[in-house]
Amino acid sequence: MRKPLSVLLLATGLLLCQALPMVAQSVRVKVKTPGTLAERIKAKNKYAITSLKISGALNGEDIRTLRDLCGRDTLGKETPGRVSYVDLRDVTFVPGGRPYFYADRNYSVRSAHYLPDCLFDKCNSLESVVLPERTDTIGMYSFAHTALREVRVPDDCMVRIHAFYNCRQLTQIELGRMPHTDFMFSDAFAQCDAIRRVRLHDIDYVGGGSFCNMPHLEAVDFRGTVGHIDGYVFSGNPRLKAIRFLGNVINTGGTQFVADCPELTSVEFCGVVFNTYFGAGVNTPQFKAYTVSGVVLNSGVQ
Helix, strand or coil, rough: CCCHHHHHHHHHHHHHHCCCCCCCEEEEEEEEECCCCCHHEEEHHHHEEEEEEEEEEECCHHHHHHHHCCCCCCCCCCCCCCCCEEEEEEEEEEECCCCEEEEEEEECCCCCCCCCCCCCCCCCCCCCEECCCCCCCEHHHHCCCCCCCCCECCCCCCCCCCCCCCCCCCCCCEECCCEEEEHHHHHHHCCCCCCCEEEEEEEEEEEECCCCCCCCCCEEEEEECCCCCCCCCCCCCCCCCCCEEECCEECCCCCCCCCCCCCCCCEEEEEEEEEEECCEEEECCCCCCEEEEEEEEECCCC
């Protein structure tokens, strides 16, 4: 028996709908009660979300949901989640709920403005994040193994070891004011081989080995006051061309500052340098001398 044309058209339409990919969605969610993020998002469409803005206080249950939406579960296994942009500007964190991640230990919220350890670990669809406004610490492995392209760390924020470990698509980094922090760039951004440009503002201490073996690094700007910067800071950077100190430098370490940077042509001091002991570069054939457009009050190198 022949089926009516309307039935055939309906069946065809259903098949086409099933075959079409989910349409990307942008969602805004206000979490009024911690632990209710999952309830605020329609379960049927949650894996269609690609852009997510959240406000409110989040606990462990909410972070479990957030990780799921970004492509990973509590054990680090892949989910269908495909969120690539997350805005956490108006978010804080509170204790409560189940642990959001299980690995070497059970991970739970630490404090209101501490971005949780392993928050987005292995969420490899994640490309862009707006951090909470009052973030005071970015935890260990918070963004490890993600697809972040750029990072802007707010003022007065501590970045813990391996916070951005193995972010292979990360190319640009700007670090806000970091006083009273012994910061090791190489620890926080280990295995981020695509980094091309780094900007730092006020910083108390820059340790030796901070910028080593970075194959695509081209330029580093220190835009604020540097309390102390060690020797042996830059080495093994084949594309590094320029290092600029745009603010004041209180003190530097020993004679070797740069080594094995064959394309380096310029190290410039634009502010007041109170004490420096930096000497000539090692295996830096294009680097002939430091450029001083500011003032050097004392140089320990003859």
